[in-house]
Amino acid sequence: MATAFGPSDVERLEKVYAAPEIVEQRARTRAALGARPGERGLDVGCGPGLLACELAREVGAAGRVVGIDASPDMIESARARARREGLEARVELSSGDATRLDFPTESFDFVVAVQVYLYVKEVERALTEGARVLKRGGRYAIVDTDWDSCVWLTADRDRHRRVMEGRLAEFAQPHLPPRLPGLIRAAGLRLAQAAVIPLLDVRHDPASFSVGIIGPTRNLAVRHGVPREEAEAWEADLRGRTEEGRYFFSLNRFLFVATKP
Numbered sequence: 001m002a003t004a005f006g007p008s009d010v011e012r013l014e015k016v017y018a019a020p021e022i023v024e025q026r027a028r029t030r031a032a033l034g035a036r037p038g039e040r041g042l043d044v045g046c047g048p049g050l051l052a053c054e055l056a057r058e059v060g061a062a063g064r065v066v067g068i069d070a071s072p073d074m075i076e077s078a079r080a081r082a083r084r085e086g087l088e089a090r091v092e093l094s095s096g097d098a099t100r101l102d103f104p105t106e107s108f109d110f111v112v113a114v115q116v117y118l119y120v121k122e123v124e125r126a127l128t129e130g131a132r133v134l135k136r137g138g139r140y141a142i143v144d145t146d147w148d149s150c151v152w153l154t155a156d157r158d159r160h161r162r163v164m165e166g167r168l169a170e171f172a173q174p175h176l177p178p179r180l181p182g183l184i185r186a187a188g189l190r191l192a193q194a195a196v197i198p199l200l201d202v203r204h205d206p207a208s209f210s211v212g213i214i215g216p217t218r219n220l221a222v223r224h225g226v227p228r229e230e231a232e233a234w235e236a237d238l239r240g241r242t243e244e245g246r247y248f249f250s251l252n253r254f255l256f257v258a259t260k261p
């Protein structure tokens with residue numbers, strides 16, 4: 001079962017997804033996917049719909065982007081975005097589960113899933129479903145994170161490790177990317193492309209991705225057993241690193257493009 005994403009997550013993601021690193025991640029994902037006018041694509045776990053709307057511009061008036069998400073709040077937010085951007089005729093949105101796609105076999109030219117499968121316990125099934133709905137010759141782009149790649153400058157590395165372990169308890173698959181080439185193959189697909197998308201912040205910028213996840217990381221760590229004082233001390237250390245040269249964060253996202261033979 002998916003982690004429940006509610007209204008506060010919508011607000012949080014809307015903010016974090018405006019960060020320059022994530023804008024760039026979407027641009028690289030779209031470039032790898034190469035959506036063409038008239039195509040029909042599926043965005044699995046579309047969240048607040050930023051990528052779905054960008055893809056809708058690429059497929060043009062004759063194309064369609066279908067977005068599904070387990071969270072009705074995310075779907076509502078994506079719908080509002082499509083309306084605001086005048087794209088409601090090209091973007092179809094509905095609640096749905098990545099492991100049970102309610103679409104006919106071979107009905108999409110491309111499928112994309114960005115930062116979704118880390119929340120999905122039955123990830124093999126999700127990939128088999130994505131592969132099923134893809135047309136022969138279609139493209140399937142997956143972006144996910146391995147949290148082992150996270151480097152964050154902190155005053156107390158042991159405390160940091162405990163906070164991150166608490167945070168990662170939220171994910172069904174915190175280390176999915178190294179397994180993805182094998183899972184893609186097992187789903188009957190062919191791996192066409194693999195790339196790293198680094199997220200790098202060398203200053204404490206409130207608009208950056210990493211500063212945006214400090215609060216949620218504290219909350220998740222506390223929810224998963226880290227004492228509140230410890231999580232707050234970890235947060236205070238990071239938030240205090242505003243002086244030039246005292247902040248560093250890096251995390252790798254991995255982009256895979258598979259094709260259906």
Ligand SMILES: C[S@@+](CC[C@H](N)C(=O)[O-])C[C@H]1O[C@@H](n2cnc3c(N)ncnc32)[C@H](O)[C@@H]1O
Pocket residue numbers: 001002003004005017044045046047048049050051068069070071074096097098099113114115116119120
């Ligand atoms: C971190 S957000 C990513 C949103 C979007 N793909 C993006 O990168 O902008 C994860 C999204 O996956 C959705 N999700 C999690 N598990 C899911 C599942 N089993 N089926 C469909 N959506 C799911 C969540 O509701 C949430 O909107």
